Amino acid sequence: MADAVSTTFEILASSKNTNAVETLIAALDVADDTIRLAGVDALLKRQSQRGQIEIIKRLDSFPADVYERLRQESASFSKAIQHCIHSGKAELKANALELIRIVQAFDQVPTLVSILPSEPLESQPQLAETIRELVRDLYDRLHPESAEKPAASNERPLRNPQSTQQNILSSLAEGCGQVQELSAKDAIVEGVLALGHIGHFAVKKALWQGDTATRNLAADMLLTSTHPGIMDLVCESFSLNYPHPQAIEALSTRCDPTFVNRLLGWLPAKLTKMQQKNLHQIDSVRWLDTDQPYLSQVPETLHANMVRLIEELGLPESQKLSLCEWIVQNGGTNGRLAASELLAAVDTNSAQGIVSAGLVSEDANVQAWATTQLRQQGTPEAFSMLVERLDSPLEEVREAARAELGGFDVNRVISLYESLDPDKCQKAGQLLKKIDPQCVQKLSEEVRSPLRRKRMRAARVAQAMGLHHEIVDSLIEMSIDEDSHVRRTAVEILATITDDNAVKSLESALEDESPRVREAAARGLEIHREIVMNRSSMVEDETDSVNNVFTDETSLPSS
Amino acid sequence: MLILAELGREVSGYMRRSGSASQNWYLILAILGFVLFWSLIALWDRYRSRYQEFLLSRPKMLFQELCDAHQLSRGDKTLLLNAANSHQLEQPATVFVDPAILQHLSQGKSSEAKAYTKIRKRIFPGLGE
Numbered sequence: 064m065a066d067a068v069s070t071t072f073e074i075l076a077s078s079k080n081t082n083a084v085e086t087l088i089a090a091l092d093v094a095d096d097t098i099r100l101a102g103v104d105a106l107l108k109r110q111s112q113r114g115q116i117e118i119i120k121r122l123d124s125f126p127a128d129v130y131e132r133l134r135q136e137s138a139s140f141s142k143a144i145q146h147c148i149h150s151g152k153a154e155l156k157a158n159a160l161e162l163i164r165i166v167q168a169f170d171q172v173p174t175l176v177s178i179l180p181s182e183p184l185e186s187q188p189q190l191a192e193t194i195r196e197l198v199r200d201l202y203d204r205l206h207p208e209s210a211e212k213p214a215a216s217n218e219r220p221l222r223n224p225q226s227t228q229q230n231i232l233s234s235l236a237e238g239c240g241q242v243q244e245l246s247a248k249d250a251i252v253e254g255v256l257a258l259g260h261i262g263h264f265a266v267k268k269a270l271w272q273g274d275t276a277t278r279n280l281a282a283d284m285l286l287t288s289t290h291p292g293i294m295d296l297v298c299e300s301f302s303l304n305y306p307h308p309q310a311i312e313a314l315s316t317r318c319d320p321t322f323v324n325r326l327l328g329w330l331p332a333k334l335t336k337m338q339q340k341n342l343h344q345i346d347s348v349r350w351l352d353t354d355q356p357y358l359s360q361v362p363e364t365l366h367a368n369m370v371r372l373i374e375e376l377g378l379p380e381s382q383k384l385s386l387c388e389w390i391v392q393n394g395g396t397n398g399r400l401a402a403s404e405l406l407a408a409v410d411t412n413s414a415q416g417i418v419s420a421g422l423v424s425e426d427a428n429v430q431a432w433a434t435t436q437l438r439q440q441g442t443p444e445a446f447s448m449l450v451e452r453l454d455s456p457l458e459e460v461r462e463a464a465r466a467e468l469g470g471f472d473v474n475r476v477i478s479l480y481e482s483l484d485p486d487k488c489q490k491a492g493q494l495l496k497k498i499d500p501q502c503v504q505k506l507s508e509e510v511r512s513p514l515r516r517k518r519m520r521a522a523r524v525a526q527a528m529g530l531h532h533e534i535v536d537s538l539i540e541m542s543i544d545e546d547s548h549v550r551r552t553a554v555e556i557l558a559t560i561t562d563d564n565a566v567k568s569l570e571s572a573l574e575d576e577s578p579r580v581r582e583a584a585a586r587g588l589e590i591h592r593e594i595v596m597n598r599s600s601m602v603e604d605e606t607d608s609v610n611n612v613f614t615d616e617t618s619l620p621s622s
Numbered sequence: 623m624l625i626l627a628e629l630g631r632e633v634s635g636y637m638r639r640s641g642s643a644s645q646n647w648y649l650i651l652a653i654l655g656f657v658l659f660w661s662l663i664a665l666w667d668r669y670r671s672r673y674q675e676f677l678l679s680r681p682k683m684l685f686q687e688l689c690d691a692h693q694l695s696r697g698d699k700t701l702l703l704n705a706a707n708s709h710q711l712e713q714p715a716t717v718f719v720d721p722a723i724l725q726h727l728s729q730g731k732s733s734e735a736k737a738y739t740k741i742r743k744r745i746f747p748g749l750g751e
Binding site: 066067068070071072074075078079080081082083085086087089090093094095097098102 | 678681687712713715716719720721722745746747749
């Protein structure tokens, strides 16, 4: 805005002259938007009730920028709004209601509720709609995590949200019995149920103590409303000794995804005894039916909660099992894990049946899950089945089998070494390589252990498992150990390896200071020579026999 | 408070000691004089505030305030007042908030129209050009 115009409006905003208001009101009707906005601004600064009323009168004619300014000054508008509501002029009242919505004037709710019964029937829905909108806005402000639209960054925080909530609830509770028009009553009851918690007197009044129309309306809302506050009320009902019958009915019959998701999201990590008792009394839930499409609408993130709910409900065992099966087939990872725990608690035989079916499923994730369940569900021959699955073509299944057999590692074999016969040791070595691809590296680390006993034992285990060929470097390192016992062990094992480096290491050991090491090295080299000679004679034999074959073939007469 | 209490004690002591009203005439006179002085001050203040209110309720005073803020000359003021009168405005200050008034008057080729154009550009620079 140009400086001269700013000067004019600054003077008009601050002047003690009472005519400034009249002049500013005249500015509101000027064609130029800049002047009109400056006029609104100056009138808001003056906080003149007459000016505010004139702004409300022209509310429709202002550009949207003005609304933000009005929102900032909402606290000062209270009296002007009330004046407009009580003015008896329909247009002014409509504008005032619009302003109440724009500036979220929550303090006006008691006024609106109090004038509702005396309003003509045709104008009650308009008032009711304003009340409904304010209640929703207040709910969103009190529960930003459930808000449909995110809060504006420049939104003014509520001064005392709890007190505002209490005032509104008290006025709504009072209005419940007084308002007769249906849509108005609906808005008021919705406000009570949305803003109040289950123990609040206003909620109790609406659900249990009010007149029949109010009680029926409230009960109906528990069954149909998608307002998050009302759905939460249904859930909270299960914390009471005697939940509202319609809350039980809602849980049993409501299938709308909004409600189902809210219910599953609400489910506390640990239910109270009262909640457990109440949920256990419910033996039928419509959406928990594998033949219906509702289950597939539940997001995967809520599958674990769904399993917990199934566990707590008093559904027949067979239904629980089929639901678990459904989750195993269609659920997310967390859901499957939760279903596994539930399966174990329900029926072992059926659980094993589900696991067996999962093992041959076409879905890799289901197969992987079933693999994880083999031991948990006590499936016969679980170990051998797991070993088989180490060779599965599906990576997920191999990974699951590896994880399940994770306890069978290098350390475990080292500890069991004495109790295993040579054949089993060889098999254990092969199995270990499948379970843990890092096992050779771990074995090498064991061979380099600072404890002499551990080094020797690890080297012996590697030999017994047939993995010594893969840790030659570590064994060569061991052959120059400070301890002669360790050197001797290394030399003895190196003697069984046909590797040039191993032979070189044995040759070096011939000059070892320990006679027993030298002796072992000499013996080892002798064994090597024998092996080499055997090999060359075998090669010669093979060459002879091949030559013979050729000779025989060439000696055959041509046909 | 202590000084007032002390004074009160002295006055009551004096009254107890003195015998007749004739002996206290100068005290009574002083009190009457004080009351009279107080009343005059109160009356003056009341008159002053009423006058102030009267001035503040006059549309022309607001007009004057705006003219001063814009540092307008006597000629400009007269011109603006004429504009307000020609549009029969109850609030002459309206000419400062409604560019259409001066815009209307600045149309034409008379010397007055030129003066209105000049003053419009000064009060509403950049508007309605």
